[in-house]
Amino acid sequence: MWLIFLILMARIWDCGFELQSATGDIEYxxxxxxxxxxxxxxxxxxxxxxxxxxxxxxxxxxxxxxxSAATGPxxxxxxxxxxxxxxxxxxxxxxxxxxxxxxxxxxxxxxNGGVLRLYxxxxxxxxxxxxxxxxxxxxxxxxxxxxxxxAHVVRARVDGTEFAGSATRDxxxxxxxxxxxxxxxxxxxxxxxxxxxxxxxxxxxxxxxNTYPGEGEEIHLYPNAAGDNAQWTRGGTNSGANWSxxxxxxxNDATDYNESATLNQIDDHNLDATPAALASDDTINAVMVGxxxxxxxxxxxxxxxxxxxxxxxxxxxxxxANLAGNSATWGTHRMGGGSLMDYRLVLYDxxxxxxxxxxxxxxxxxxxGYRESNTDTDxxxxxxxxxxxxxxxAVGGAAAEPQSVMQPFFAGPIL
Amino acid sequence: xxxxxALGLVHNQGVGANRRQINDILPLVVIHYEPPGSDFDxxxxxxxxxxxLLTDHEVKFYQAxxxxxxxxxxxxxxxxxxxxxxxxxxxxxxxxxxxxxWLIKRATDNGAGTVIYVRNSAAFSVASLAAFLAxxxxxxxxxxxxxxxxxxxxLLREVGPLVENVDLDLAVDDLKIxxxxxxxxxx
Numbered sequence: 001m002w003l004i005f006l007i008l009m010a011r012i013w014d015c016g017f018e019l020q021s022a023t024g025d026i027e028y029x030x031x032x033x034x035x036x037x038x039x040x041x042x043x044x045x046x047x048x049x050x051x052x053x054x055x056x057x058x059x060x061x062x063x064x065x066x067x068s069a070a071t072g073p074x075x076x077x078x079x080x081x082x083x084x085x086x087x088x089x090x091x092x093x094x095x096x097x098x099x100x101x102x103x104x105x106x107x108x109x110x111x112n113g114g115v116l117r118l119y120x121x122x123x124x125x126x127x128x129x130x131x132x133x134x135x136x137x138x139x140x141x142x143x144x145x146x147x148x149x150x151a152h153v154v155r156a157r158v159d160g161t162e163f164a165g166s167a168t169r170d171x172x173x174x175x176x177x178x179x180x181x182x183x184x185x186x187x188x189x190x191x192x193x194x195x196x197x198x199x200x201x202x203x204x205x206x207x208x209x210n211t212y213p214g215e216g217e218e219i220h221l222y223p224n225a226a227g228d229n230a231q232w233t234r235g236g237t238n239s240g241a242n243w244s245x246x247x248x249x250x251x252n253d254a255t256d257y258n259e260s261a262t263l264n265q266i267d268d269h270n271l272d273a274t275p276a277a278l279a280s281d282d283t284i285n286a287v288m289v290g291x292x293x294x295x296x297x298x299x300x301x302x303x304x305x306x307x308x309x310x311x312x313x314x315x316x317x318x319x320x321a322n323l324a325g326n327s328a329t330w331g332t333h334r335m336g337g338g339s340l341m342d343y344r345l346v347l348y349d350x351x352x353x354x355x356x357x358x359x360x361x362x363x364x365x366x367x368x369g370y371r372e373s374n375t376d377t378d379x380x381x382x383x384x385x386x387x388x389x390x391x392x393x394a395v396g397g398a399a400a401e402p403q404s405v406m407q408p409f410f411a412g413p414i415l
Numbered sequence: 416x417x418x419x420x421a422l423g424l425v426h427n428q429g430v431g432a433n434r435r436q437i438n439d440i441l442p443l444v445v446i447h448y449e450p451p452g453s454d455f456d457x458x459x460x461x462x463x464x465x466x467x468l469l470t471d472h473e474v475k476f477y478q479a480x481x482x483x484x485x486x487x488x489x490x491x492x493x494x495x496x497x498x499x500x501x502x503x504x505x506x507x508x509x510x511x512x513x514x515x516x517w518l519i520k521r522a523t524d525n526g527a528g529t530v531i532y533v534r535n536s537a538a539f540s541v542a543s544l545a546a547f548l549a550x551x552x553x554x555x556x557x558x559x560x561x562x563x564x565x566x567x568x569x570l571l572r573e574v575g576p577l578v579e580n581v582d583l584d585l586a587v588d589d590l591k592i593x594x595x596x597x598x599x600x601x602x
Contacts, residue, residue, distance in 0.1 A: 008526050205419075205526040207571045264491070316504045318521075319497045321475060326459050346524070352479075352498045352507065354520035354576050373491060 010206035011286045012074075012342050013066035014388050015199040016218030017047040021250035024062075026332060029339045032101060032181055033060040041195045043079050043136045044217030044277065048197035051092075051182040056190050059101050061092075061181015065339040066201045069097065069174040073144035073153065076178060077200040077213040081136045085112045086192035091184035095143055097173035099339060101184045105171050106143055106154050110194075118156040118164035121172060125154060127164030136197070138401065140212045145171045157212065159401065177339075200390060208348045209286060215401050216285050216390040219275060223247040223385065227268030227367035228313055232258035235381065243269040251292035251384035253330040259296065259379035260372040261303060268308060268369035271387055274360050278391050284358035285390040289345040289368050293323070294330040296379035302326055304374040305382075307345040311362045316352035320345050322373050325380050343388070363389060418470050418548070421522030422531040423477035424493075425514040426484055433487040439536035440476070441493060442466070463494070467541040470548065477522055479514045482507045496521060512577040512586035515564065520576065523568045530566045538562040550602045557594055557601040559587070573597050 015028055022037050024030040038050040054060055067074075078093065089111040094104035109117045114131040116139070117124055131137055137158050142165070144153035155165030180196045183189055200213040223243040230242040236256040239245055245256045246269065258267055289307050304322035323344055327336030333344055350356045368387050372380055393401075424440065426433040445464045463474050476495035480486055482504050490497070498517055500507040507513050515532055522530045529551060533539045539562040547560045556570040564587070574593050577586035594601050 010524055010526075203526070205528075205568070206523045207520070207568065208524070310501075312503060314502045316501045316507075317499050319499075321496050322494045324460055348524060349520070352500055352504055352513070352517060354513070354516035373494075 008067055008070065008203040008205055009342070009346050010202055010209040010348075011213070011288070011346050011390070012201050012203055013064070014218055014286070014288055014343070014390055015064065016045045016197060016220070016388070017049050018045045018218065018220040018388070019249045019251065019386075020047050023250070025337050025339075026250055028062045029065045029177075029341060030063045030099070032063060032179065032184070033058055035061055035181060038195055041081060041083065043081065043197040045219045048081075048195045049180065050193070050195050052193045054182050054190050054192055056188040057183070057186050059181060059183045059186060061179055061184060063099065063101070064178045064199070064341070065099070065176060066178065066342050068176045068340055070176075071145040071174050073142060073146060073204045074175065075202045075212045076141040076143070077198070077216070078139050078180060079136050079197045080131070080139050081195040081197070082110070082114065082131060082133050083193040083195070084191060085114055085133065086110060086182065086187075087189050088112055088187065089117070090182055090187050090189050090192065092180065092182055092194070093139070093141070094179045094184055095141070095175045096177045096179065097175060099177055101179050104179070105173060105175065106141065107184070108139070108141070108156060116158065116163065118154065120154050120169050122170065125164045125166045129158050129163035131158070138215060142212070143175050145174060160214070213285070215392045217277065217393070219278060219389050219391070220249065221271040221274065221363065221387040221389060222249060223269035223368075224272045225270040227270045227369060229266035229268045229369065231265040232260040232267045232382075235259045235379075242267050246382050246385045248384060249386065251330075253292065253294070253383045257381045257383040259381040261375055261377065261379045263372055263375045266308070266369060266371045267382070268310070268367045269385065270367055271363070274363050274389070278360055278363070278389065279393060280360045281394040282360065283392040283394070284363070285348070285392055287347050287358055287363070288343040288388040288390070290333065290343060290386045290388055291370070291382060292330060292332055292384040294335055294381050294383070295325045295328050296381060298326055298328050299378060300376045303372060303376055303378055303380045305370050305380045306373045308369045308371060309345060309347065309351055310367050311350045311358070312365045313367065318347070318351040319371065325378070330383060363387075418472035419526055419528045420465070420472050420474040420531060421477055421518070421525070421527035421529070422465070422474055422533060423479065423518040423522065424533055424536070425479045425481070425518075426487055427481050427509055427514070430485065430487070433484070434489055436533065436536035437487055437489045437493050439539065440533065443541060444476075444493070465541055465544070468545055470545065475522070475525060475527065477518050479517060481509070481511070481514065496525065510583040512579045512581065512583050515583060516576045516579065519566050519571055523571055528568050532564040532566070534563040535561070547602075553600070554598065555600045555602055557590065559601070570594070570599070573599060
């Protein structure tokens with residue numbers, strides 16, 4: 001019997017809460033209680049996840065499912081900004097094999113003095129660091145259960161500096177779920193207010209983005225004009241153009257969408273101009289095409305579609321393999337409202353290239369779209385599509401992380 | 416851990432031959448359906464393997480269509496990642512080294528550990544593939560079977576891509592020199 005597994009991309013999933021929905025299974029998998037999104041304390045883009053108004057004994061936050069039951073290595077990034085410390089030590093981040101926050105395998109706590117601690121299921125892992133209020137910190141975790149028991153790796157860093165880590169752990173199960181919030185261990189805590197933004201997770205695959213994600217800001221670009229093709233049929237409320245059926249955020253599912261049951265029909269959409277926050281000398285870490293999809297019905301063989309991306313009108317286009325149509329329930333990146341939400345098209349360089357990175361100028365003329373790749377009588381539907389851009393400001397740029405953060409990476413003076 | 420493979424074709428061989436190389440690969444494609452409720456999806460999903468390759472593996476397919484080449488009319492019968500070179504890439508024709516660079520880069524981006532470039536599909540066989548895969552051990556990062564090329568993700572990480580200012584064959588000669596210089600091996 002062969003092992004069944006899912007090949008994992010290097011960058012698997014990002015979330016900057018830019019779909020602006022606090023409903024589960026839209027941009028992230030599920031809510032734990034009632035987290036809210038903030039439009040005032042954001043690190044990049046327009047929203048962050050806010051943990052506030054904690055109730056005693058009640059966990060609050062979100063659960064993510066970028067992949068299922070894998071050994072790793074995986075590298076998780078979350079930015080954390082604390083407005084008010086918790087009243088006592090409080091679990092704020094965890095990794096788990098099951099879709100809940102009980103008995104996680106790895107977690108981080110924050111206490112009333114701002115001390116961050118790393119634990120796994122057996123004990124605290126030696127080392128702490130102390131955080132202040134009002135600062136965005138890049139908190140990263142490595143999880144690696146690929147070795148034998150006793151050689152599992154768990155590490156945590158803040159702004160690129162490891163504060164706790166061990167390569168001699170014995171983790172009992174593979175990781176699937178990643179939670180962020182407060183009172184995640186059911187603590188009797190009612191004080192505290194903190195924010196998460198710019199989440200990312202990498203595997204060790206490939207030649208780029210195969211270790212800690214490092215610095216990055218996340219924005220979404222949405223369709224704003226017709227691109228090279230507009231062949232799908234508008235469904236639901238007719239906005240008058242194919243691009244304006246799929247540009248909304250949060251996605252409105254059946255309210256308006258594009259659909260096709262005709263082989264090789266294509267929609268390509270132009271995108272919003274990049275914001276000023278993305279500078280012309282920024283490094284583009286990754287571009288990721290997101291989507292909200294469903295079938296009209298899942299009878300018979302069911303149709304498939306592929307995602308497309310090009311860096312200019314009439315330019316070189318890349319397509320994914322088939323994205324299976326298998327449900328009439330709307331889902332993000334996969335149909336059916338399941339928990340798994342890994343991005344299906346991720347590029348680190350231009351379409352058709354292997355070493356040429358994206359630039360702001362490329363993004364400003366890029367197009368994203370989809371093609372019906374297999375048909376039956378059911379329609380494949382897109383309700384929303386977007387391009388997530390993870391970018392890193394140039395050193396010294398206005399939005400770069402503080403210089404002190406960068407210093408561990410440089411042996412000499414920064415010129 | 417199962418072997419994570421990518422198999423790629425470049426349609427730079429003329430209309431009939433381009434069509435034929437897809438047809439040569441299609442009989443080797445085995446689709447595996449997984450039931451609803453399995454770990455990876457709420458509904459039925461599937462993955463591919465190569466018929467007759469006994470090593471525990473999964474394979475994804477890649478196809479590159481050079482600039483100015485009409486898509487083979489059976490292009491979409493092989494479920495694959497694709498690149499169609501167009502305006503702005505007018506030089507991506509013939510045996511441009513970019514095609515193999517793209518294949519290796521994109522396949523490893525998507526998780527492949529070993530990339531198979533089938534340059535002569537008529538000469539390709541799974542038995543030969545298995546024999547050459549078995550050679551990719553230790554410091555061996557690149558292989559040249561009679562029907563194409565095999566490259567590992569380690570090749571890309573430690574040696575880098577092919578140069579693109581010469582055609583594929585000369586770029587491969589240069590790559591071999593760099594492999595040796597890096598203390599690695601090819602067969």
